[in-house]
Amino acid sequence: MPHRPLTLRAPRGSVAAEEIRAGIDALLADAADDLPIAFPPEVLAAAEAAAARTGRGDRADRTDVPFVTLDPASSTDLDQAMHLSRDGEGFRVLYAIADVPWFVDLDGPIDHEARRRGATVYLPDRRIPLHPEVLSEGAASLLPGQTTPAFVWTLDLDASGAVTGVDLERALVRSTEKLDYAGVQEQLDAGTGHPQMLLLQEIGALRARQELERGGASLNVPEQEIVEDGDQVRLVWRRPAPIEDANAQISLMTGMAAADLMLRGGSGILRTMPPAEPAAVERFRRQAEALGVPWEEGVSYGAFLRTLDWQEGRHLALLNQATALFRGASYAAFTSAAEVPEDPAQAAIAAPYAHTTAPLRRLVDRFVLLVCHAHARGEAPAPELLAALGEIPEAMRSAGGRAGDLERRGIALVESAALRAWTGEELDATVIDSREASPAKDGNEGTPARVEVQLLDPPVTAWVPARAEVGSALRVRIVSADAADSLVLEAVQG
Known part of the structure; x- marks a missing residue:
């Protein structure tokens, strides 16, 4: 749909x-x-x-x-x-x-x-x-x-x-x-x-x-x-x-x-x-390679970023990851x-x-x-x-x-207010980041594996409990969108 x-x-x-x-x-x-x-x-x-x-x-x-x-x-x-x-x-x-x-x-x-x-x-x-x-x-x-x-x-x-x-x-x-x-x-x-x-x-x-x-x-x-x-x-x-x-x-x-x-x-x-840490630069190169958008040797960082198009899922994910090199x-x-x-x-x-x-x-x-x-x-x-x-x-x-x-x-x-009208509906999203599950520790509850997704229309990002490759497409459902609380999404199986 x-x-x-x-x-x-x-x-x-x-x-x-x-x-x-x-x-x-x-x-x-x-x-x-x-x-x-x-x-x-x-x-x-x-x-x-x-x-x-x-x-x-x-x-x-x-x-x-x-x-x-x-x-x-x-x-x-x-x-x-x-x-x-x-x-x-x-x-x-x-x-x-x-x-x-x-x-x-x-x-x-x-x-x-x-x-x-x-x-x-x-x-x-x-x-x-x-x-x-x-x-x-x-x-x-x-x-x-x-x-x-x-x-x-x-x-x-x-x-x-x-x-x-x-x-x-x-x-x-x-x-x-x-x-x-x-x-x-x-x-x-x-x-x-x-x-x-x-x-x-x-x-x-x-x-x-x-x-x-x-x-x-x-x-x-x-x-x-x-x-x-x-x-x-x-x-x-x-x-x-x-x-x-x-x-x-x-x-x-x-x-x-x-x-x-x-x-x-x-x-x-x-x-x-x-300057970005060498390890961060190398990690970004690996991410680009894994997403099938390699950063060729001899191409400057700025020149590579200018080749990325946010409307393409893998590129959008890379642009999100690139912010890690613009810190401090x-x-x-x-x-x-x-x-x-x-x-x-x-x-x-x-x-x-x-x-x-x-x-x-x-x-x-x-x-x-x-x-x-x-x-x-x-x-x-x-x-x-x-x-x-x-x-x-x-x-x-x-x-x-x-x-x-x-x-x-x-x-x-x-x-949250903008998405409240879409509660219960399914939307297409792109995975732009991921986090592994963390165990409970010192009385604090652990967290499940989750991914950050970007909805293209409307333009909203949110975290969803799921495992998926960065740059991949994911179908999500709006569970709730309470402006006084938070936006809750879930991944749709199949």
């Missing part, structure tokens, strides 16, 4: 949005002690005062540059704006990043609250912002038609897409258009498009080739998306549009330039990831050359890298921008800035753990 897609017009496959909201409200109430939601009055007052500031400091005037932003259509917290142009046989990228430090005084009330939060938290039906909305969706956001303070990166590229020159200045910018991924991709697919997006497509392809040449790797997998329409929601696959990949390459390039500035300057915060990401702060990490590279990117392009939504980027600006000017970062660097990695780690747990629970709630 072909499994039926979840659509808004199929009552059995839809979920009341109010039920989702009530469930998320309960999750947030449970997490209230660890995850702040409302901003304290003094933070809101400081944000209102910062938004009303009239001076802009000593900065260049770049308001004559027709910057554009590219984000999801609904976004209003716009961190980045770009202007791309040809420069001889190469290119020039002007990349404006919201100057959040202009509005957030170091060691002030907004800074203290941001360190407590760490990052914006995204849940199925809402987000909990890092900064008050008067800043993140107002005065500090690179909204079209608004003159806004920004850090502007100038990145010169040669004809191959390699960076040949970097500069960073504080400036005033004025975005002229707010473009969205879906609209831009539709135009490009039709053979038309905004001139900036045509250049972005070209530069993104060159940067992706640079990534492959240096040994970087990207996981080419779709995203699970919750689509709301009035009272109802549905779970669907969302495959990022090619222009999103191109846009991500500009951000990656800027993060690599920031890391290089900080390493040469002797202070900053890097985003690090250790953290932040490393250093205030002198002697403190630079022994291996400063981010292994998946295959180069030193820093988070610097999302200061409205991530704490660490604000500090990286300030340090990079000082180094670009040939100056030592302010002592109070250097003194704060050591606190940021722990703030990010702590915030990431809290947010990750809450986001996982939120998604699980939606998945």
